[in-house]
Amino acid sequence: MFECRLQRKSLCQWMAGTLDAAGREALDRHAAACPSCREEWRGLQEVIMATERKPEPDPGPEYWDRYWDRLQARLETEAAPLIRPGTVRRSALRRHLFWRRLALPSAAAALIVAGIMIGRWSTRAPHPSVPAVSGVLQAGDLEIRTNRYLDRSKRILLALVNDLPADKDVYGLDLPGRKIASRALFREAADLRGDLAKAKKRRLERLVSDLQTILLQIANLKAEDGLDAVDIIRAGIEGRDVIFQINLARMRGASGSSAAVLSGLTAPPAPKSAF
Amino acid sequence: MKINPDIDLSPGLEARLLAGDPEAFRELVEAYKRKFYGLAFQYTRNHADAEDVSQTAFIKVFRSIGTFRKGSSLNAWLYRVVVNTAIDHIRKRPFFPQEYPRPEAVETSSGPPDPARAAEAALLRKKLDAALDRISERERTAFILRFDHGLNLREIAEVLDVSVGSVKSYLFRSGRKLRRELSEAGLRLSEEVPHV
Structure with missing residues (x-):
C-alpha cells in the first residue's frame, strides 16, 4: 500500500514528463507486480x-x-492604428505603442507622486492629543495596529492579484468595494507610518509606505480604464514582492512580539499619537 | 527562434514586436493563427466562435504587446491571452450547447481518407471533447496546453498563474478523470498499449 502511494507520485511525474530513468525503472517493477x-x-x-x-x-x-485580411479589417475598427497589407505604416504603429508605453507608466508615476504628496500632507496634519500611556502599552498597541493593517491590506491585494484579468470583466472585479476599503486603509496609513517612524520601525514604515501607494492606485481605479490599469497595479504588487514582505513582517511580528513589547520598556517615551 | 515545438519564429521577432514593427506583428499572426484557432476551437467547439476568439486574442496582443515583460516567455504570454479570451467568451455566451453543429468547412486537413477510420476519429474527437468538458477549467487547460500544444510545464504555469507543482497535479488529475470519463463512455481506446 505504501509502495502504491509512492508510485502514485511517480505516475504524476510520468504524466508531467519529468520522471527520471531510475524512477521509471522503479515504476516498471512496481507495475509488473501491482495490477x-x-x-x-x-x-x-x-x-x-x-x-x-x-x-x-x-x-x-x-x-x-x-485570415490576415479579416483580422486587418477588425484591427482597423477595433485597434487603431491602421495596418495595410504590403505597406509598413511603422510611424502609426510606433506612435500608438509609444504613447501607450509612455501613458501607462506616466499614469503610474503620477499616482505614486500623488500618493507621496498626500501622505506627507496627511502626516503633517494636526492630530487630537490624547493622554500619554506607558511605553509598554504603546509598543503593543502599535504592533496590533500594524498587524491588523497588514492583514487587511493583504486581503485586498490577494483578491486583486488572484483575479485573472480576462476571467472576469473589469466590472466583475468588485471595484467599488475594494476602492472604499483601499481608501480607508490609505488614510490610516498616514498615522501608522508616523508612529512607526517614531518607534524607529523603519522596515515596517517602508512596507506601509509601499502599501499606501498601491492602495491609492486601487482607490483611484476607474472601471473605464479597463483591465490594463489593474494589470499595472498587479505588476507593482508582484514586482515589489509586497505580499511576501507582508508575510515576512507578520512572521517577524509573531516570533518577536514579546521582544517588541519588552523593547518598549527601555524605549524612550513614545510621542503622542492619534489614539 | 524555437519558442514552441511547432512554431519557428525569425530571430529578433520579439524585439521587433516590442519596437512596434507591424511586419513583425503580421509574422506573428501567420505563425500562430492555426494554434490560436485550434485552441479557441477546443474551448468553443464552434467555427464562428473560434474565429472570433482567435482574432480577438490577436487584437489584444496587438494592443497590449507593450505590457509584455522582457525575459518572460512570449509563447506562454500569447497562450495566456488566447486562453483568457476563450474562457471570457464562453462565460459571456448565453448558453453552451453540448452538441454544437460542426460547419461543413471545418474538417481535418490531414483527415484519413478511409471512411471507417474517419468515423472512428470523429467519434474519438467527440468523446474526448465531451470528457474534457466535464473536468475543471484549469485541469482542461493544463491538459490541452501540454498534450495538444506541447507547452512545457513552466509555460503552462505562467499561463495559469500557478506553480509548476500545481501544473503537475492538474495534469495527473485530468489524466485520471479523462480515463474514467472515456471508460464510462464505453470507448475502447486501444487494443494494446505499448509502454510509453
Missing part, C-alpha cells in the same frame, strides 16, 4: 494516445489565406 497501478498507468497512456490520435480542426487553405 491496480498497472491498470492506472495503462489508462493514462491510453488517454495520451487518444489525444495524439485526435485530429485538429482545420477550415481549409482558403480560410487561412484570407
